[in-house]
Amino acid sequence: MAIVEFLNTPAGARRRFSVKSPADFTPLGEYECADADDIARALAKARAAQRKWAEVPVAERAKAMLKVRDQILKAQDEIVAVVIRETGKCLAEALGMEVYSTLDSMSYYSRRAEKVMKPRRVPLHGPMALMKKVTLVPRPLGVIGVITPWNGPFVLSMGYTVQALLAGNAVLLKGSEVTPASTLMVEKVFRDGGFPDGLLQVVTGDGLTGAALVESGVDKISFTGSTATGRKIGEMCGRLLIPCALELGGTDAMIVCDDADVDHAAAGALMGSCMNAGQVCIGTQRILATPGIYDALTERVAAQCRTLRQGAAFGAEEDVGPIIMDRQLTIVERHVEDAIAKGARLLAGGRRNPNLPGLYFEPTVLADCTADMLVMREETFGPVVAIRKVADEEEALAVANDSPNGLAGNVWSRNERKAFDLACRMETGSVSVNDMALTYGLQEAPFGGRKASGIGRGNGADGLLNYCHMMPVVANRFGNAKPSGAYPYTAKHVDGLRKAIKFFWGSALGRYFQ
Structure with a gap:
């Protein structure tokens, strides 16, 4: 409807x-x-x-x-x-x-x-x-x-x-x-x-x-x-x-290193993918986990996802609302169906909620995602956690940057120096370390995207x-001085310019004054 x-x-x-x-x-x-x-x-x-x-x-x-x-x-x-x-x-x-x-x-x-x-x-x-x-x-x-x-x-x-x-x-x-x-x-x-x-x-x-x-x-x-x-x-x-x-829009990546706190990372993956029913431009869409943490992360995310509550009473104890736009729900369904058809494992959700009358899509977890899946290439904008195993942190970074978009991202590791270095190498507008989707809510941080995620900045x-318009207004330092140039030009003007050029850029003393 x-x-x-x-x-x-x-x-x-x-x-x-x-x-x-x-x-x-x-x-x-x-x-x-x-x-x-x-x-x-x-x-x-x-x-x-x-x-x-x-x-x-x-x-x-x-x-x-x-x-x-x-x-x-x-x-x-x-x-x-x-x-x-x-x-x-x-x-x-x-x-x-x-x-x-x-x-x-x-x-x-x-x-x-x-x-x-x-x-x-x-x-x-x-x-x-x-x-x-x-x-x-x-x-x-x-x-x-x-x-x-x-x-x-x-x-x-x-x-x-x-x-x-x-x-x-x-x-x-x-x-x-x-x-x-x-x-x-x-x-x-x-x-x-x-x-x-x-x-x-x-x-x-x-x-x-x-x-x-x-x-x-x-x-x-x-x-x-x-x-x-x-x-x-x-x-x-x-x-x-x-x-x-x-x-x-964005297809924001989450890099999860072997040494990340798996419970914190799982909570961040779920919140980043499902808050506002996934309809957040700086939410997490692609979760890239290294081998040492992949299985534990996937299991925890799926278990927590199954506990999320949907309902239409709009009380304090509901977690995930509906998809707001009917056309958007069609996109979410298409992305999930495409991923399953191409070999992703469905660990939770994957369908419209049959117990609710509106545009509710069950919070969904997809594991073993690959680069050819729509959920890894295009903006899904729905409550879908898509997880892909990568060989190591360098591959995670390469995959994260292999996107036409670049709005936000996040990196998870107990080694904050390493996480910071990875974050700085992400080709995106902003990055959070051991948290997700924080940038827009921090007023001091400029907000905007790279690549196809936008131009210009807001906030900050x-x-x-x-x-x-930042208008420069130029005035004399000392009262009613003569203009800096006046007609007619003469040989004296040209000679003075040559001497000035030689002094300011051709001598050590002149370069010092620059």
Whole structure:
């Protein structure tokens, strides 16, 4: 059963769609798709609001953001309820991923915004240092288009939106058509928190709405989603000559060395593969274990996997929710069937849960996986633990890097020096040692992918600057000095340049001054 269905609408009317719960197919509501005219009106409103907002002191912007944070704290039960209705997440993940992470991010960036956005002097070198001074001034880009997916509909919408707003921009936010109410909750908490009108506006709709947003004249696009859609958006932004940040899919590898703590590694493998029902871009997809630990790891993972609980009561004692999107469930099934057909051993799960009405797929363990299996080559995005035996750590590293993607990864060993060295050699955006999928939740760590997992970065200590133009302002060091060059050119100018070149790069004393 389709989660999103487009409705028959009269010619000339806005397209409409309905949404159902992936947990039990309960109808959740109907929504309109914003068109190009709707987005143009929203953009005009955003530009007017942004011009005023850019002149508000950063400290005052931060105070306004902290009021929104406090509103989220008050409304956390409502937010969790909306997210669970649309995604079926278990309570612990809805509260932890969507609310806790959002509050942490808002506090971190609000408390540090004034320092990060402060203009700073840059020391010059050479003779110009005697005459000029340079100050780098972060200036907002204008209006940012933020496009987010369905697997973390509140937290992923809030993260880059908060950074863009604190940097002095306005935001037009377009969430997935699978989770429109969760995205509209973002707009609601900003409104209820007293945030200035027009600075954050949500537009609902599908891919056509997203394309219209990219084409609308915004000053940057921040997109989180699939690699296929990211390529299209990147091509559009290139044609329009606007910057973009693309956080795309991953086939993240977990390297487990012989000397790893097998219990810890098994717990990490299961959590990395099954949290949020496997629908996490930095979750673990390919587990590469060396011979001395392979059998023990496989047995422990399978035993623990069989204890995971699924249910639709959304209480505190459920572990794995449903697949959020019906098309995604088809991909998960295809990957598991392909692996079994090619010789993988099925140790747990492997099917839709027959005892639940929605899009629940049983947590699954596949052993003896090989390179030709889809589960080892493409993003599965489901609760599937796929384990492959490798000859040694060097082969594990080679296999981990043999992927078109490079978003995240993790390495497990009691020898932290060795684990660190392996981690540094992984061709991926970020790596955790003896843990998994930590990077996005650490605000200080820049986040983004390599290869086909994206371009650009988000988060990080200087995350706000990703939404700024760093403008150098050059001025005289000493009052009303003459310009550094003036017409007409003469032989004296040319002779002076030759002498300067000879002194600064042709003599030991000159090179010292450089």
